[in-house]
Amino acid sequence: MHDGVAAYVLGVLDEEEHEAFERHLDTCEQCQAELIELAELPDQLDELKNDRSSTSGDDPPMSMSR
Ligand SMILES: [Zn+2]
Numbered sequence: 535m536h537d538g539v540a541a542y543v544l545g546v547l548d549e550e551e552h553e554a555f556e557r558h559l560d561t562c563e564q565c566q567a568e569l570i571e572l573a574e575l576p577d578q579l580d581e582l583k584n585d586r587s588s589t590s591g592d593d594p595p596m597s598m599s600r
Pocket residue numbers: 535536558559562564565
C-alpha cells in the first residue's frame with residue numbers, strides 16, 4: 535500500500551484507489567513523510583511538461599507506456 539504515494543501525488547490513481555489511499559495516509563506516518571518529500575515532484579514534472587508542450591503541443595499521457 536505504501537507504493538501508492540507517488541501515484542497519489544501524480545494524480546494517476548482512480549477514484550477508488552485515491553480514496554483508499556487517503557484513508558491509509560491518515561493512519562500511516564511513513565506515507566505522510568513520503569508524501570511531503572514527493573510533493574515537490576509534480577512541480578518538476580510540470581516544468582518538463584511545459585518545456586515539451588511548447589514544442590509539440592499534444593503529447594500522449596505519461597501513463598501510456600506501451
Ligand atoms: Zn503507508
